[in-house]
Amino acid sequence: xxxxxxxxxxxxxxxxxxxxxxxxxxxxxxxxxxxxxxxxxxxxxxxxxxxxxxxxxxxxxxxxxxxxxxxxxxxxxxxxxxxxxxxxxxxxxxxxxxxxxxxxxxxxxxxxxxxxxxxxxxxxxxxxxxxxxxxxxxxxxxxxxxxxxxxxxxxxxxxxx
Amino acid sequence: xxxxxxxxxxxxxxxxxxxxxxxxxxxxxxxxxxxxxxxxxxxxxxxxxxxxxxxxxxxxxxxxxxxxxxxxxxxxxxxxxxxxxxxxxxxxxxxxxxxxxxxxxxxxxxxxxxxxxxxxxxxxxxxxxxxxxxxxxxxxxxxxxxxxxxxxxxxxxxxxxxxxxxxxxxxxxxxxxxxxxxxxxxxxxxxxxxxxxxxxxxxxxxxxxxxxxxxxxxxxxxxxxxxxxxxxxxxxxxxxxxxxxxxxxxxxxxxxxxxxxxxxxxxxxxxxxxxxxxxxxxxxxxxxxxxxxxxxxxxxxxxxxxxxxxxxxxxxxxxxxxxxxxxxxxxxxxxxxxxxxxxxxxxxxxxxxxxxxxxxxxxxxxxxxxxxxxxxxxxxxxxxxxxxxxxxxxxxxxxxxxxxxxxxxxxxxxxxxxxxxxxxxxxxxxxxxxxxxxxxxxxxxxxxxxxxxxxxxxxxxxxxxxxxxxxxxxxxxxxxxxxxxxxxxxxxxxxxxxxxxxxxxxxxxxxxxxxxxxxxxxxxxxxxxxxxxxxxxxxxxxxxxxxxxxxxxxxxxxxxxxxxxxxxxxxxxxxxxxxxxxxxxxxxxxxxxxxxxxxxxxxxxxxxxxxxxxxxxxxxxxxxxxxxxxxxxxxxxxxxxxxxxxxxxxxxxxxxxxxxxxxxxxxxxxxxxxxxxxxxxxxxxxxxxxxxxxxxxxxxxxxxxxxxxxxxxxxxxxxxxxxxxxxxxxxxxxxxxxxxxxxxxxxxxxxxxxxxxxxxxxxxxxxxxxxxxxxxxxxx
Numbered sequence: 001x002x003x004x005x006x007x008x009x010x011x012x013x014x015x016x017x018x019x020x021x022x023x024x025x026x027x028x029x030x031x032x033x034x035x036x037x038x039x040x041x042x043x044x045x046x047x048x049x050x051x052x053x054x055x056x057x058x059x060x061x062x063x064x065x066x067x068x069x070x071x072x073x074x075x076x077x078x079x080x081x082x083x084x085x086x087x088x089x090x091x092x093x094x095x096x097x098x099x100x101x102x103x104x105x106x107x108x109x110x111x112x113x114x115x116x117x118x119x120x121x122x123x124x125x126x127x128x129x130x131x132x133x134x135x136x137x138x139x140x141x142x143x144x145x146x147x148x149x150x151x152x153x154x155x156x157x158x159x160x161x
Numbered sequence: 162x163x164x165x166x167x168x169x170x171x172x173x174x175x176x177x178x179x180x181x182x183x184x185x186x187x188x189x190x191x192x193x194x195x196x197x198x199x200x201x202x203x204x205x206x207x208x209x210x211x212x213x214x215x216x217x218x219x220x221x222x223x224x225x226x227x228x229x230x231x232x233x234x235x236x237x238x239x240x241x242x243x244x245x246x247x248x249x250x251x252x253x254x255x256x257x258x259x260x261x262x263x264x265x266x267x268x269x270x271x272x273x274x275x276x277x278x279x280x281x282x283x284x285x286x287x288x289x290x291x292x293x294x295x296x297x298x299x300x301x302x303x304x305x306x307x308x309x310x311x312x313x314x315x316x317x318x319x320x321x322x323x324x325x326x327x328x329x330x331x332x333x334x335x336x337x338x339x340x341x342x343x344x345x346x347x348x349x350x351x352x353x354x355x356x357x358x359x360x361x362x363x364x365x366x367x368x369x370x371x372x373x374x375x376x377x378x379x380x381x382x383x384x385x386x387x388x389x390x391x392x393x394x395x396x397x398x399x400x401x402x403x404x405x406x407x408x409x410x411x412x413x414x415x416x417x418x419x420x421x422x423x424x425x426x427x428x429x430x431x432x433x434x435x436x437x438x439x440x441x442x443x444x445x446x447x448x449x450x451x452x453x454x455x456x457x458x459x460x461x462x463x464x465x466x467x468x469x470x471x472x473x474x475x476x477x478x479x480x481x482x483x484x485x486x487x488x489x490x491x492x493x494x495x496x497x498x499x500x501x502x503x504x505x506x507x508x509x510x511x512x513x514x515x516x517x518x519x520x521x522x523x524x525x526x527x528x529x530x531x532x533x534x535x536x537x538x539x540x541x542x543x544x545x546x547x548x549x550x551x552x553x554x555x556x557x558x559x560x561x562x563x564x565x566x567x568x569x570x571x572x573x574x575x576x577x578x579x580x581x582x583x584x585x586x587x588x589x590x591x592x593x594x595x596x597x598x599x600x601x602x603x604x605x606x607x608x609x610x611x612x613x614x615x616x617x618x619x620x621x622x623x624x625x626x627x628x629x630x631x632x633x634x635x636x637x638x639x640x641x642x643x644x645x646x647x648x649x650x651x652x653x654x655x656x657x658x659x660x661x662x663x664x665x666x667x668x669x670x671x672x673x674x675x676x677x678x679x680x681x682x683x684x685x686x687x688x689x690x691x692x693x694x695x696x697x698x699x700x701x702x703x704x705x706x707x708x709x710x711x712x713x714x715x716x717x718x719x720x721x722x723x724x725x726x727x728x729x730x731x732x733x734x735x736x737x738x739x740x741x742x743x744x745x746x747x748x749x750x751x752x753x754x755x756x757x758x759x760x761x762x763x764x765x766x767x768x769x770x771x772x773x774x775x776x777x778x779x780x781x782x783x784x785x786x787x788x789x790x791x792x793x794x795x796x797x798x799x800x801x802x803x804x805x806x807x808x809x810x811x812x813x814x815x816x817x818x819x820x821x822x823x824x825x826x827x828x829x830x831x832x833x834x835x836x837x838x839x840x841x842x843x844x845x846x847x848x849x850x851x852x853x854x855x856x857x858x859x860x861x862x863x864x865x866x867x868x869x870x871x872x873x874x875x876x877x878x879x880x881x882x883x884x885x886x887x888x889x890x891x892x893x894x895x896x897x898x899x900x901x902x903x904x905x906x907x908x909x910x911x912x913x914x915x916x917x918x919x920x921x922x923x924x925x926x927x928x929x930x931x932x933x934x935x936x937x938x939x940x941x
Contacts, residue, residue, distance in 0.1 A: 023280065037188035038181015040409070042357045043442040047858035050357055078181035087179060095175040098827045102655025103178030104357040104409025110179065126867075133867040136858070138357055138410050139655050141830030141895075142866040 007071040011036070012080030020067035026060070027051040029067035030077060038078040038107050042136070049135030052108035053077050059115035078107035081114065089155040090114050093148035101139035109135045113149050121157055125150065165664035165674055166886075169823035172660045173674065174653075183407045186361030186379050187439045194363075195224055197425055197438035198282035200272040200289045201448060202264035205298040205517040205851020206313065209262050213290040214272060220285040222277035224432060229259040232427050235395065242392045244385055244418055245487020247574075249323045254314055254515070256483045258393075258420045258427070263315050264293075265482040266517050267853055268447030273424050275436055298517040298851035302479035303348070303456050305514035313482060313515035322480045322513040323488055327495045329570030330506025335471025339462035343542045346459075347919040349531050349900075351452035351524050352843030355863055356654070358409020359440035360419070360449065364426035368433070375402045376426055381411040382418075382692030383652055387684045389418040390426065405682040411654035412835070413523035414450040416694040417486045446856040450486060450522035451845060453479040455494065455531050459509070461539040467547055467554040471506035472499060472539055478513040479521055486522035488513065492574045493695075494528025499569055500536035501586045501624045501789055502558040507569070517851045525835050526625075526893040527695065530900065533623040537901035538919065540622075541908070551620050551905070552590060552599070555791075559586040559622075575631075581624060581787040583879045584815055590622060590791045592875045593813035597793040610913070615798045616808070617910025621898030622791040627816070627890025628700025628883075630782035633691055635702060637666060637709040638775035639717070641759070643737050643752030644676045650690015651702045652682035656892065657824045658698065662706050664820055665886070669710035670717075670751065671734040689779075696788070696890025703820065704884045705780040712776035717754050720767060720774075724749050724757070786881035786889035790814040792833070794870075794902035798910040800932055803925030805841060805907060807870035814894060815877040818887035825891045826874055832895020833872055838864040839896070840903035844922050911935075 003022045008015065011034055018033040027044075030036045030053065039062055042050030046064040053062045054076040081088040090113050093099065100106040109132060116123070116131040123131065128149040129142070137145065177183060214226040230237045240255040247253075260271045272289055276282035297311035304310055305320040313320050336342060363377040374396065380386050380403075387403040394401070408415065421438055429436040440449070459474035478491050491513045499507050540558070544551040560567045560581060567581040594600065602618045609616040635649040647666055651658060663677035680686055691701070714734060721739035722729045725747050732739050740748035755774040757767055766772050791813050797806045812829055819825045842862035846854035855861040880887025904918045907928065914935040916928075 021280070031187075036181065037185075038183070040185070040358070041187075042359075043858055045442065045857050045859075048357060048442075078179075082180050085176075087176065091179040094179055095171050098172070098823050100175060100178055100655075101657070101827060101831065102356070102358065102410040103174070103183045103407065104185065104655075106178055107181055129866040129869070133865040136357065136863050136865065138355055138412065138835070138863070139831045140827060141832075141834035141872065142869055143830050143872055144827060146866065 005068050007068055009070050009072060010074040012076055022066065022068055024067045025063050026065040026067045026070050027062035030062060036077050036079050040104050040107055042105065049112060050105045050108040052111040052135065054111055054115050057118065059112050078110060081110065088114065090148065090152040093152040096151060097144040097147040099140060099144040099148035105135060105137045109137065109145055113152065117153050117156055121153060123153055163668045166668050166820050170660055170664055170674060170821055172657050173663060174657060174659050185358055185407045185409055186363055186377050189363055189377055189406065191365055191435040194435040194437055195275045195277065195432065196279040196282050197428060197436050198274050198279060198286040199270045199421065200274065200286045202260065202267055202269040202271060204264060204293050204295050205267050205300065206296040207264050207293040208296060208315065209260060209264065209291060210294055211292040212272065217274060217285040217288040220281065220288065222281035223274060223285045225275045225428065226285065226289060227273050227428060229257055229261055232258065236427060241420060241423060241485055242389045243487065244389050245489060247488050249325055249488060250484065251321045251323050252317060253484050255485050256420055258423045265313060266519050267851060268444065268519060270420050270448065273428055275428050275432060279439065300516055300518065300847055300849060300851045302454050302477050302514050302516055305516055306512060313517050320515040322484060322515055323491065324510060324512050325488065325491050325495055326510040327498050327571050328508040330471065332471050332473050332506045332508040335506035336462045336473065339470050340465050341463045341546060342460060343546055344460045345538050345542050345919060347457055347538060349455045349457065349534055350844055350922060351530065351839050353446065353451040353845060354412050354414035354449055354524060356410025356412055356415065359442060359445045360415065360421065361439045362422050362425040363435060363437040364429040365435035366430045372400050373402060374400060374426055374430065375404065376422065377404050377406055378422055379408050379415060380405050381416040381652055381654055381694055383682050383684055384650055384690040385692050386418050386422055390423060393423055402685040405652035408652060408654040411693065412525045413527065413694065416692055417450055417522050443856050446861065447853055448519060450520050452524040453481060453518065453521045455479065457535050459535060459539060461543060463543045465547065467543055467549050467557050469502060469504050469539065469543060469558050472504060473508040476509065476511040478511055479516050480513045481516055481518050481520040483520045485520055490521055490523055490528055493523065494531050496571065496573050496579055497529045497532040497624065497626055500533060501560060501622050502536060503560045503564065503567065504558065518847060523694065525832065526896045529625060529893065530836065530897045533897040534901050537621050537898065541905055552594060555590060555620065555622055556587055577783055580784050582784065582881055582883050584787055584789040585877060585879055586622065586789055589789060589813040589815055589877050592877060593791045593793050593811050596813065596873055596875050597795065597809065597811035599793060615800055615910040617796050617798065617906040617908065619794045619902040619904065619906030619909055620791065621902035621905065623789065623894065623897040625696060625788040625890065625894045625897060626785035627696040627788050628782055628786050629695040629697040631691065632779050632781045633701035633705050634687065634689055634777065634779035635705040635709050636687060636775060636777040637706065637713050638773065639713060639751045639755040641752050641756040643750055644678050645670055645672055646678045646680065647706060648687040649681045649702050649706060650687045651698045652693050654693060656698065656828065661699065661820050661824060662703060665703050665707050666710050669707065669714055672737045676737065696892040699820065699888050699890055700786055700884055701780055701782055703886055703888060705778045707886055708780065709776045709778035712778060713774060716774060716776065717751060720754050720757065720770060721749050723767060784883055786817060786883050788816045788889040788891065788894050790894055792898045792902045794906040796903065796906040796910060798907055798928065803928035807837065810870045810872045812872065812874045813877060814874060815879050816891040816894065817881045817889035818878055819876065820888060822876065828891045829874055829895040830872055832893055833899050834864050834869055836896040836899020837869065837903060840900040840921050840923065842922060
C-alpha cells in the first residue's frame with residue numbers, strides 16, 4: 001500500500017536522493033533516510049518548533065511539510081551550520097549564554113534564529129522574543145536564548161563583543 | 162584551591178548538542194529494529210467486553226499485536242511492581258501493563274502493536290476494535306469522597322487512596338483565644354510534564370549466555386526502572402541493563418516507571434528483535450503522569466501584629482487512576498510545611514483520592530510549590546486582614562538565623578526530624594526588595610492608576626528541602642593516559658552534570674577539565690544509583706564525587722611519596738602531576754602513577770597498595786540542605802480583557818555554595834518560567850465524563866518567550882553545613898514561589914475592586930469574571 005516517490009534535494013550543501021513514502025513528513029525523512037537525527041520532533045503538530053529546518057532560506061517546521069514537497073529544494077539542518085569544529089555565531093552564542101539545557105528544542109531554536117537573523121540583522125530584544133515564540137523551550141526560561149540571539153546578531157554584523 | 166568550582170565554566174555538553182550530535186532514544190537505531198504503537202482507552206472508565214485485533218494482525222508490516230494475555234505468564238495476571246511501598250495505602254491499586262478487563266483513564270494502554278515502522282504500527286493500532294461498556298467516571302477530586310461519587314475502580318468500596326497528615330504543637334491552644342482567625346480555600350492545578358522530548362523506550366535482548374535485556378529509556382531514574390523491571394520480569398538484576406541516553410527534559414514525570422517500560426521489553430523478548438516506542442505528543446498529554454489538582458482549605462490563627470500562631474486544615478489530593486508513583490506527591494505536599502515560617506502549631510490532613518484521569522506524580526517541585534503557595538496564601542490573608550505590608554508579616558514570621566538548625570516539630574516519611582540546616586530568609590527578602598525597587602512601587606502604582614493602568618506587585622517566599630536521600634555514589638579513576646574517568650548513576654536531563662561534576666574532580670585532582678571523562682546513567686557502568694529528582698543530585702552525587710576524588714588524591718600522593726622518595730607533606734598535586742614542592746624536576750604524572758597501579762605479568766603492584774588509581778564513594782544523605790529565597794513579581798492587569806502582562810520579575814536565591822553560578826541561574830530562570838506557566842497558562846481540562854479537552858499546544862498553553870518578563874537574580878550564599886562542598890539543590894526553587902508572586906501581584910493590581918484570586922492557573926476569562934463579581938457585590 002505504500003506509495004513512494006524518489007526525491008532529489010540538497011541537504012547541507014550536498015546532493016541527496018532518497019525514497020520517500022508520500023505521507024512521510026520532512027522531519028522523519030531527514031532523520032530516517034538521511035540519518036540526520038539532529039532535527040528533533042517535539043509535538044508533530046506544528047507548534048513547538050523543535051523540528052525547524054531551513055528550506056530555501058525559510059525556517060520551516062519539518063513536521064508540517066511532506067518530504068515530497070521538498071523535492072528540488074535546498075535544506076539546511078542543524079548538522080549543516082558548523083564549519084568543522086568551528087561553531088556558527090548562533091551556536092557559539094548559545095554556549096556562551098547558557099541558551100540550552102537538555103538540548104532537545106535547541107536545533108529548532110538555532111535554526112529559527114539563524115533564519116531570522118538573515119532576515120533582520122539588527123533585532124532588539126522584543127523582536128528576538130517574538131521571533132522565537134514559535135519555538136517552545138521548557139528548560140531555560142528563554143532568557144539565555146534571547147541573550148544569545150543578541151550576541152549572534154552583533155557578531156554577524158561584525159561587532160565583536 | 163579552586164580553579165573551576167564557583168566559576169561560570171561553559172558547558173562541556175554544549176558543542177555536541179548544538180551541532181545535532183545529541184543521542185536521544187529516538188536517535189538510536191539497532192539492526193532489525195521494529196517499532197511500536199499503543200492502543201489506548203477512549204473512555205475514562207469502562208469495562209472491556211472484548212478486543213478484536215485479528216484484522217490489525219493481518220496488516221502489512223505488522224509483526225504482532227499483543228493484548229495482556231499475549232504477554233504470557235506470569236505477566237497476564239500481575240499488576241506492575243510498586244516502587245514506593247507504603248503502610249499508609251488504604252488502596253494500592255496499580256495498573257496491569259496492559260488493560261485486563263477495565264480501563265480507568267483515557268490513555269490507559271490496552272494493546273501494543275509492533276510493525277516495521279511507526280507509521281504502520283499506528284495504522285494497525287487504529288484498527289484494533291475494543292468493545293467498551295462505559296462506566297461512570299470519577300473526575301473531580303473535590304467530590305471524589307462524597308457518598309454518591311462515581312467509583313474510579315470496579316470493586317472498590319470508595320475512592321480513598323490514603324490519608325496522611327502533619328501535626329505538631331498545640332493547635333487547640335493556638336486557635337483558642339487567637340484574636341484573628343481567617344480561612345481560605347484554593348484549588349491548585351499544576352499541569353503536566355511537557356519536556357520537549359516525549360518519552361521513549363528501546364529494548365533489545367541478547368539471548369546468549371543467560372540473556373541480557375538492555376533498555377534505553379528517556380527517564381530520570383534508570384536504576385529505578387531497572388529495579389522495577391527486574392522485579393516485574395522476575396529476572397536477576399544482572400540480566401537487566403538500563404541506560405538513560407541524552408534525555409530531553411524530565412521535570413518529574415519521567416522519574417516514574419511506566420507500563421510502556423515493561424511492555425516494550427516484553428515485546429522485544431517475545432519477538433527476539435529490538436523494539437522501539439516513541440511517545441507522541443498526544444500520548445504525552447493523556448498517558449504520562451501529571452500533577453493535577455489539590456484543594457486546600459486552611460485556617461490561620463494570628464496575633465494582631467501578624468505573628469502566626471497556627472495553621473490547620475485539609476487537603477484533597479487528586480491521585481489519578483493508579484498508584485504507580487506511590488504516595489510521593491502527598492508526602493511532599495506535607496513535610497515541607499510550614500515553609501520558611503516559625504509557626505508553633507500545625508495540624509493538616511491530606512486525603513488522596515482516585516479519579517479516572519492519568520496518574521499523578523511530581524512535576525518540578527512535587528508538592529513543595531503547593532505548600533509554598535498555601536503558606537504564602539496565609540501570609541497574604543493575614544496581611545490583608547491586618548492591613549500590614551506582606552513583607553512585614555513575612556519578616557515577622559520567618560525562622561531567624563539564630564534558630565538554625567530549626568526543627569518545626571514533625572518528621573519526614575523516612576523518620577528523620579524535619580530540620581532546616583541554614584539560610585537567611587530575612588536577607589533574601591531584603592535583597593529582592595532592593596532588586597525590585599519594592600519601596601518605590603506604591604508611587605509607580607499611584608501614577609499608573611491615575612493613568613487608568615492597574616499595576617500590581619506580589620511577594621513570595623519559600624524554602625526547599627533539597628538533596629533528598631537515600632544515597633548516590635561515584636567512581637573516580639585515573640587512566641594511564643592521565644585522564645580521569647568519573648562514573649556515577651545519576652542521569653542528566655539537561656542540568657549540566659558533566660560540566661559541574663567535572664569541575665569538582667578537576668579541582669581536586671589538579672587536572673584540566675578537558676581531561677575529565679564523565680560517564681553516567683548506565684546501570685552496567687556503575688552498580689547503584691537512585692535518580693535525578695527532588696533537586697537532589699548536586700548534593701548527593703557531587704558529595705560522592707568529591708569524596709572519591711579526595712581518596713584518589715590521597716592515594717596518588719601516597720604512591721608518589723614512595724616513587725619520589727619524599728615525605729607526603731612535601732608533595733603537591735598540580736597540573737596533573739605530583740611534584741616535590743620547590744623541586745619541579747622531581748615529579749611524577751598521575752598517568753604514570755595510574756600505570757604503576759595496573760601492572761601486567763612480570764611487573765608488581767607497589768607494596769601496600771590496591772591496584773587501580775581509583776576510588777568509589779557513596780554518599781548517604783540524612784537531613785536535607787535547605788535552599789530558600791524570595792521572589793517579587795510586577796504585573797499590569799487590563800481590566801477590560803483580563804490580560805496579565807508580566808513587567809518584571811526579581812529573585813533572591815540561596816542555594817548555598819554555587820559550583821557554577823551560570824548554571825544555577827539557568828535552573829532558576831527555567832524554574833521561574835515553569836512557575837509562571839503554572840500561575841497563568843497551564844491547565845489540563847477534562848469534561849464531566851473524563852475526556853481530556855487539552856491535548857495539543859493549541860489547547861494547552863506553555864509559556865512562550867514573548868510573554869515572559871525580564872528576570873533579575875541576586876544570590877545569597879549560606880553554605881550548607883551538611884556536606885563538604887556546602888551545596889544545596891537548585892533545580893526546583895525557581896518554581897516554588899512563582900504562582901503566589903503572580904497571583905498576589907494580580908490581587909494587588911485589582912485591590913481597588915477587592916478581587917481575591919486564590920485558585921490558579923488564572924486566565925483572562927476568570928479575571929473578568931472576578932471583576933464582574935466584584936462589581937456586582939459592590940452594587941448590592
